[in-house]
Amino acid sequence: MSDASPSTLPPVTWMDGLAEFLANEHGVEAILLHPEQRKVSLATLGTVDTAALTDRLNEVLRELDAQWSAHGEPNGTLPPGRSFSLQVRHLPDDAVLIEKPSCPTAPRFWKWREFSWPEPDELEDHSREEWQALAWQAGICGVALVAGWTLEHTGVPRAFWIACYFVSILAGGWDAAKDASGKVLKGQLDIHFLMLAVAVGAMAIGAWHEGALLLFLFSLSGALEHYALHRTHREINALTKAAPKMARVVLPDGKTEDRPVASLQPGEVLQVRPDELFAVDGSVQEGETAADESNLTGESVPVGKQKGAQVYSGTLNLWGVVKVKVERRAEQSSLQKIIALIQHAQHLRAPSERFTDKFGTRYTWLVMGITATMFFIWWLGMGKPPFQNIGEEKSAFYRAMTLLVVMSPCALALSIPSAILAAIAWGARHGILFRGGAAIEKLAEVNVVAMDKTGTLTEGELRVTNVESFPPGRETEVARLAFTLDGQSNHPISRAITTHGKSLGLEPYPVTEFQRLTGAGLRGRVNGEICYVGRRELMEQGDFAQWLDKIPDTPLGYSEVWVLSPQGVGRILLQDTIRQGSKGVLERLHAEGVRTIMLTGDRRAAAEQVAKDIGLDEVRAGLKPEDKVAAIKAMTDAGEKVAMVGDGVNDAPSLAAAYVSVAMGARGSDAALEQSDVVLMQDRIEKLLTARELSLKARRVIKQNLVISLGAIALASLASILGWLPLTLGVLAHEGSTVVVCLNSLRLLLGREK
Numbered sequence: 142m143s144d145a146s147p148s149t150l151p152p153v154t155w156m157d158g159l160a161e162f163l164a165n166e167h168g169v170e171a172i173l174l175h176p177e178q179r180k181v182s183l184a185t186l187g188t189v190d191t192a193a194l195t196d197r198l199n200e201v202l203r204e205l206d207a208q209w210s211a212h213g214e215p216n217g218t219l220p221p222g223r224s225f226s227l228q229v230r231h232l233p234d235d236a237v238l239i240e241k242p243s244c245p246t247a248p249r250f251w252k253w254r255e256f257s258w259p260e261p262d263e264l265e266d267h268s269r270e271e272w273q274a275l276a277w278q279a280g281i282c283g284v285a286l287v288a289g290w291t292l293e294h295t296g297v298p299r300a301f302w303i304a305c306y307f308v309s310i311l312a313g314g315w316d317a318a319k320d321a322s323g324k325v326l327k328g329q330l331d332i333h334f335l336m337l338a339v340a341v342g343a344m345a346i347g348a349w350h351e352g353a354l355l356l357f358l359f360s361l362s363g364a365l366e367h368y369a370l371h372r373t374h375r376e377i378n379a380l381t382k383a384a385p386k387m388a389r390v391v392l393p394d395g396k397t398e399d400r401p402v403a404s405l406q407p408g409e410v411l412q413v414r415p416d417e418l419f420a421v422d423g424s425v426q427e428g429e430t431a432a433d434e435s436n437l438t439g440e441s442v443p444v445g446k447q448k449g450a451q452v453y454s455g456t457l458n459l460w461g462v463v464k465v466k467v468e469r470r471a472e473q474s475s476l477q478k479i480i481a482l483i484q485h486a487q488h489l490r491a492p493s494e495r496f497t498d499k500f501g502t503r504y505t506w507l508v509m510g511i512t513a514t515m516f517f518i519w520w521l522g523m524g525k526p527p528f529q530n531i532g533e534e535k536s537a538f539y540r541a542m543t544l545l546v547v548m549s550p551c552a553l554a555l556s557i558p559s560a561i562l563a564a565i566a567w568g569a570r571h572g573i574l575f576r577g578g579a580a581i582e583k584l585a586e587v588n589v590v591a592m593d594k595t596g597t598l599t600e601g602e603l604r605v606t607n608v609e610s611f612p613p614g615r616e617t618e619v620a621r622l623a624f625t626l627d628g629q630s631n632h633p634i635s636r637a638i639t640t641h642g643k644s645l646g647l648e649p650y651p652v653t654e655f656q657r658l659t660g661a662g663l664r665g666r667v668n669g670e671i672c673y674v675g676r677r678e679l680m681e682q683g684d685f686a687q688w689l690d691k692i693p694d695t696p697l698g699y700s701e702v703w704v705l706s707p708q709g710v711g712r713i714l715l716q717d718t719i720r721q722g723s724k725g726v727l728e729r730l731h732a733e734g735v736r737t738i739m740l741t742g743d744r745r746a747a748a749e750q751v752a753k754d755i756g757l758d759e760v761r762a763g764l765k766p767e768d769k770v771a772a773i774k775a776m777t778d779a780g781e782k783v784a785m786v787g788d789g790v791n792d793a794p795s796l797a798a799a800y801v802s803v804a805m806g807a808r809g810s811d812a813a814l815e816q817s818d819v820v821l822m823q824d825r826i827e828k829l830l831t832a833r834e835l836s837l838k839a840r841r842v843i844k845q846n847l848v849i850s851l852g853a854i855a856l857a858s859l860a861s862i863l864g865w866l867p868l869t870l871g872v873l874a875h876e877g878s879t880v881v882v883c884l885n886s887l888r889l890l891l892g893r894e895k
Contacts (some may be wrong), residue, residue: 147298147393155491158225159172159174159181159239160172160229160239162197162198163227163239163240163241164227164241166185166194166197168185168186168187168188168508169182169183169184169185169186169194169243170185170186170240170243170248170251171183171238171239171240171248172184172238172239172240173232173236173237173238173239173240173252173253174236174238174239175236175238180255181198181255182200182253182254182255182680183253183254184248184251184252184253185251185252185254186241186250186251186252187255191254194254195478196540198503212454219255220224225579226528227239227241227242227706228240228241228242228613237710238552248519254323254393257569261868271367272364272367272368274363275316275360275363275367276364276368278312278313278315278360279312279313279357279360279361279363279364280365280758281301281308281309281312282309282310282313282356282357282360283309283357284355285305285306285308285309285312285353285363286305286306286309286350286353286354286357287305288302288305289302289304289305289306289309289349289350289353290350291300292305293350295397302349303349305349306349306352306353308342309356309357310340310349310352310353310356312356312360313353313355313356313357313359313360314336314337314340314360314667316363317333317336317356317359317360317363318333318337318359318829320333321333321334321337327383327549335505335508335509335545335546335549336355336356336359336546336549336551339352339355339542339545339546340352340353340355340356341740342541343355343542344870346528346529346530346536346538346539346542348539348542348789348868350464350869351868351869351872353891354869354872354873355546355868355872355876358872358873358875358876358877358880359551359876361876361880363795364418369774375437384830385402385417385419385420385454385455386402386422387399387400387402388401388402388405388411388420388421389411389412389413389414390405390408390409390410390411390412390691390712391409391411391464392413397412402420402421402471403471403545404568405420405421405467405470405471406467406470407467407468407469407470408466409463409466409467409815410426410464410465410466410467411465411466411467412462412464412465412595412602413421413452413458413462413464413558414458415430415458415459415460415461415462416457416458416459417457418455418456418457418458419432419452419453419454419455419456419457419458419465420471421454421467421469421471421474422451422452422453422454422468422469422473422474423451423452423454423465423466423468424449424450424465424466424468425446425447425448425449425452425463425464425465425468426448426463426465426466427448427463427464428448428461428462428463428464428465428777429445429446429448429461430445430446430458430459430460430461430462430463431443431444431445431446431459431460431461432444432446432452432453432456432457432458432459432635433456433457433459434453434456434457435895439838443459446461446463452465453474454471454474455474456765462616471647485587487733497568499622502523502551504550505550508545508548508549509545511544511548512541512544512545512548513541515537515540515541515544515862516537516538516540516775517537517539519537519540519541521610522719523537525537526819535864535867538592539554539868540861540864542549542872543861543866543867543868544586544858544861544862544871546868546871546872547853547858547860547861547866547871547874547875548854548857548858550850550854551875551876551879552846552849552850552853552854552875552878552879552881552882553847553851554845555850555879555883555886556843556847556850556882556886557578557843557846557847557848558578559810559846559882559883559886559887560839560842560843560846560885560886560889561578561581561839561843562886563839563842563886563887563888563889563890564581564835564836564838564839564889565578565581566890567835567889567890567892568835571831571894572721572821572822572828573816573819573820573821573822573828573831573832573835574820574822575819575832576817576818576819576820579818580801580818581835581836581839581840582802582836582839582840582843583782583800583818583836583838584801584818584819584832584833584836585833585837585839585840586782586800587735587782587783587784587800587801587833588734588735588736588781588782588784589735589736589737589738589776589781589783589784590730590735590737590738590782590783590784590786590829591737591738591740591769591772591773591776591784591785591795591799592716592737592738592739592740592785592787593739593740593741593787593788594739594741594748594751595633595634595717595741595743597720597786597787597788597805597826598717598719598723598739598751598755598757598826599717599718599719599720599723599751600717600718600720603633603634603636603637603700603715603716603717604631604637604640604641604715604716605637605638605640605641605713605714605715606699606714606715607713607714608620608711608712608713608714608717609707609712609713609714610709610711611692611710611711611712612709615708615709615711616711617645617647618708618711619704619709619712620638620641620642620643620645620647620711620712620713621647621648621649621650621676622650622667622672622674622704622711623638623642623702623704623711624638624639624641624642624643624647624649624711625649625650625652625665625667625756626652626655626663626664626665626667626672626674627639627663627674628642628649629641629652629655629663629665630657630663634700634702634715636662636783637715638674638702638713638715649870650667650668651667651668652665652666652667653665653666654666654671658673658675660675661675661676661678661679661765662674662675662679662702662703663675667706670706670707671707672704672705672706673703673705673706674702674703674704674705675702675703676702676703676742677701677703679703679705679779680705680710682701692710692712694746695712695714695744695746695747696714698749699714699715699716700714700715700716700717700743700744701714701715701744702712702715719751719754719755720825720826722742722825722826722827723755723826724755724756725755725827726826726827726830727755727756727757728756730830731756731828736758736759736781737757737758738757738758738759738760738761739751739752739757739759739762740760740761740769740772740773740785740795741761741762741763741764742759742762742763742764743762743763744762744763745762745763747761747762748760749751749762766794766795766844767794769785769794769795770794770798772793772795773785773795773798773799774798777798777799777800782800782801783799783800783801784799784800784801784802784803785798785799785801785802785803786803786804786805786826786829787802787803787805788804797818801816801818801819802817802819803817803818803819803820803821803829803832804817804819804820804821805821805826819832831894835889835892838889838892839889842885842886842889845885846882846885846886849881849882849885850878850879850880850882853874853875853877853878854878856874857871857874857875
């Protein structure tokens with residue numbers, strides 16, 4: 142499976158979890174995964190309870206999804222001895238087949254059953270049900286605790302208040318017991334085991350109310366944790382719910398029929414009426430309207446749509462009836478790309494999360510060791526009674542239980558992932574997508590921002606101002622040749638030339654042998670002759686070089702495109718507009734000590750004019766894609782942490798080379814989006830500042846959480862060792878810090894964009 146694309150195949154941990162499900166399910170012989178279609182097919186043999194099987198499969202998928210969201214990736218792995226017995230094969234269309242060993246004839250008797258992956262709203266419902274169930278358990282625990290304490294202090298027979306405490310402990314520890322039971326059998330000890338151990342120990346020495354209080358606060362913090370997770374699910378899934386499910390297809394006879402969006406094919410024509418969502422990415426073939434693209438880009442201003450204009454899945458048709466030609470399948474649409482980025486982001490760990498995971502596992506064993514050691518020191522070394530409290534003298538076991546509570550890493554385990562998830566959710570709601578926790582942490586560390594010019598610092602919507610021919614008189618032919626070749630490309634310059642050609646009513650020539658010359662231009666055979674469109678460097682090829690001395694310099698502030706054919710040479714001049722917010726963004730970055738640099742393929746005169754107008758620190762012009770990569774690597778080797786901001790196909794290599802890569806616009810090129818750590822969904826450079834501010838804020842919250850959790854552990858542990866801290870206060874200190882950490886992380890969801 143090493144040759145599979147990482148963007149389409151599920152991570153290995155997904156396959157581990159589903160393979161474990163397969164190994165444990167009698168009657169299920171194989172699992173076929175279709176990640177892009179979010180489908181799972183099961184091969185069964187014999188009689189199978191389909192309803193029960195569906196419930197078990199959905200539960201597995203939900204659990205894996207919940208583990209990803211809470212901890213970065215699932216912990217589920219194949220049980221010992223089973224991993225080698227299952228076969229995993231990579232099939233066409235990015236499908237993955239996991240099957241049990243069988244004889245060659247067995248598959249003939251299999252019955253395949255297809256199941257849909259749980260939808261985001263189902264997962265959101267599940268997370269809501271989960272936190273509400275935990276809240277009920279915590280409520281029952283708390284009510285029973287209060288009842289037990291009241292009865293204990295009103296002279297009621299002991300059995301009554303013990304029964305109340307027992308109900309409290311049972312309700313508060315129910316979820317922890319379910320979670321810990323499976324792990325203990327595998328030799329894994331976690332925070333749930335520690336809390337249950339303390340509660341059982343408290344009951345053993347007669348400290349019923351303290352054990353019940355511990356589990357009440359523990360279950361309450363668990364409910365708050367899952368509530369925070371549900372809030373992030375809700376924020377993130379708001380975008381996924383915008384994806385339409387049905388579309389109205391125009392048939393050849395002019396009639397229409399409704400079809401599932403997933404079945405639409407490129408080339409089909411859809412009818413979209415006012416107040417309906419565009420089902421897929423496409424282009425307007427007939428009619429005129431405006432689209433509300435705010436759910437995709439966050440920009441509230443309607444965007445006019447005339448014939449030939451691009452429309453995007455999930456955006457809203459405001460007033461006109463239009464016919465739209467399908468250009469991409471539903472799973473390849475702009476909205477689905479963004480949804481995939483969000484879902485992927487939830488499952489990628491930040492560096493600090495990976496550290497605390499490793500630290501936390503060892504720390505749990507360290508806590509057990511220190512607690513056991515201190516028990517014997519208090520008992521044998523200091524002469525404390527081993528188990529029985531005598532008056533005000535607390536037993537060694539009581540002290541050990543207190544120490545175990547205050548040293549448990551509950552708040553520490555939540556300190557980072559809770560903040561990362563909240564930051565991802567806030568960013569998604571405000572048009573900023575982070576590809577995981579690492580991107581959030583790294584953006585705050587950047588000290589150099591490298592930017593492309595066209596489409597990043599400028600609007601990217603170039604317009605043709607002049608067409609020149611050498612010798613003169615062939616200007617229309619030059620424009621038509623450029624229109625012909627640039628019609629095959631989606632670069633901003635190509636779009637401008639194509640728009641200009643359409644405005645003149647030009648018809649493109651037939652093209653053969655079309656080729657994109659990376660970083661240089663386009664090549665094709667037109668009317669039997671090889672023609673070129675692209676950069677000035679093309680003029681240095683062969684006989685074309687003779688024209689350079691005869692051609693005047695390009696006016697300052699303009700971009701140029703050369704058209705080369707056996708009949709002569711032409712030049713097209715284009716002008717771009719500087720983005721309104723570019724200057725303010727650079728001023729803010731300078732104030733924060735961040736150096737700014739432009740890396741562009743445009744000629745130096747045009748690049749330096751833009752840099753002068755907006756205040757860039759440095760300009761490097763005339764660069765090919767490999768030159769941009771070399772520039773970023775040189776800065777990286779010098780110890781700089783570089784963020785690259787771009788939007789085009791030619792930016793993809795330099796985005797991949799940067800410490801942090803930032804793609805401009807949800808409508809940017811696929812290559813740029815695939816290589817980006819951060820996507821600014823609006824075509825506004827100001828969003829870079831918002832993303833950086835969120836990154837800095839998230840890092841501050843993480844540091845605060847670590848100080849709170851580690852500080853509470855250190856202070857409470859010292860007080861416990863010195864005998865100053867009773868179990869009740871230890872429980873309050875431990876669970877209180879956990880609640881504070883959760884609430885502190887939730888602050889990130891409440892922030893406002895500046």
